[in-house]
Amino acid sequence: MKKRIAYLGDLEEVAQAIKSCDGVERVFWIAGNQDNEALEADRRVGNVRELEQALKELGPFDLGVIANFGIILSKECLSIPKEGFINAHMGLLPQYPGRLPIRSALEKGESVVGVTLHRVTEKVDEGPIIQTKLLAAGQSRDAHEIFDRMTRLIPDMIIEFLLSFC
Secondary structure: OOEEEEEEEOOHHHHHHHHHOOOEEEEEEEEOOOOOOOOOOOEEOOOHHHHHHHHHHHOOOOEEEEEOOOOOOOHHHHOOOOOOEEEEEOOOOOOOOOOOHHHHHHHOOOOEEEEEEEEOOOOOOOOOEEEEEEEEOOOOOOHHHHHHHHHOOHHHHHHHHHHHHO
């Protein structure tokens, strides 16, 4: 049976990757970036209350996928999808949790950074790790440039997960 997925995030490449997966019936895209009108999201939210409302209105869905989404989910949000949420965190967990993992890694002089795909739990960035992809920071100390390189890893990571999930 095909799955219904909610994607929470501001990366169009991720939304397209999820839509391309054969086992996915429907993707409902909720963006958190109110300023970027170019995103072709189904809905935009600015806070956790708006997010709770949007997820409830969606009706039953199987899985939530989060990537580049600035709103921390409430316990109520976490309980909505049948199979919970997964998150693509822009840093290596458990070493670099939180909002600025790339900057933290660069400040510590790390030469390797990465993206961690993990299950979402009530404790932020502490859920079971599904997969990690490493990326050489190289000589770059520019967090924005490294962020851009890291975002290119996320669609494939999510597709790999969905192939086993669907």
